[in-house]
Amino acid sequence: MTEIAHSNLHRTAWGDWWEGTRRTDIWWTLAWFDIVLRYRRSMLGPLWLTLSMGAMVGGMGPLYSALFGTELSKFFPHLALGIIFWTFFSSIVMDSCNAFINSGNYLKQGYFPISLFVWRAMARNLIQFAHHIVLYIPVAIWAGISLKMHALLFLPAFALFLINAHMLGLVLGLVCTRYRDVAQIVTSIMQMLMFLTPVFWLPESLPGRGRYILWNPLAQMLDLLRAPLMGNLPDIHNWTGILIWTVVNLAAASWLFSKYRRRVVYWL
Template structure:
């Protein structure tokens, strides 16, 4: 009498080309698309952030503008005396540089904590993680708009030779926003996993402020034969190109087109890297926070 052996059914082999759900590029693009589709939410949250921060203040977010203006004026007076430059030349340079730098540094510094600071929403609200980055960049855009009040006042006291072509500043700011998005996403995901990165990022931002021609003029150093060769090392700083991209048209200066190509190239490379990170680690953010 023969005994028949029964074997348990085995699960079918999973084809090697099939990735786990949520770990492909389509999921990353879907996250960005769904986040943009819920713009009513993050637009409202961005406004709420500003109202909450200055809830009992009389001037509200205008305090940011006043603080930035006082700092820019003080630095402009100081560095114009140190470098022997006309205040009418250096102060607009510093003022516009500070306006642009406030947006850039905000995207970097706050981007390093964008998911950690929204851990409650991430763990309890099933929503795309890109919503929090849209919210951050929108909030920084509102601050940028407030700071333009100082720019308008500056034009009254220090008129600039603006031309119709300088309207490209709007396109330049659009590129700034596009780059701010991928920077906040990339740093935010990595910082959520490695919690030592946010303080390092904030220290690095402070260092980059002095390495970027915000309160000093690159053209002055470039035209100085004694330091001209070493001054060109400044062009290796990507933040220099971001600042110059929008500062030159805002001051009515001739634009250097290679700056546009550099910023666009950085945006393409940055978004490619960010999508790679999102594809692999986007679904883990909720567990890391």
């Protein structure tokens, strides 16, 4: 066992990351167990996720449509997907900040590749997202949205999101474990970005000089995911922007992971 532990600790950064990534049996089971524990002794269990999100979307749709003077059949799908995806985004970011801190018991008791716990946080949020996205089906049927072939663009967009989420999870997990105040800063930034991202409002309602707000990478990612599901084509500039952010995230995560991954256990 000593030789195995010694060998594991001296793996390359790539080998360390791959060891955590390939153990889907561990991180998926831990994620599912997290959901089960959260809703233990509850009659509806994870269905509370769907009901609470449905109540929020159903209550806000008519209200915000009237406030913005927009036809409900056009605004309701936009708002529903905006809230569903933003909840997904913000949950992953917040969980990434505490991915290693909340897994300290595992990391202190034995060797585990730290990428495993980022995947755990992502898997937990994917389960919650699966409960939320079903709400869009009745909304789309009611609004008469017909999906076309370019709806398949959702798949590469979602793959890009998962890549960026994992890389950002590694970065935030490392930084927030070392500097605990960063998690509070990230929370404040996400609250601000919620209003700078077209979650509750339509991008075309912005004045000419205000459209720089749409350079926000979360706004670009939201367009790539939402537009295909509404029967529209995402803006080509958003594809370019997200590809650039993907390269930046990969570079930052690779550098931090290779340099600091062995120090995480000492920061807990």
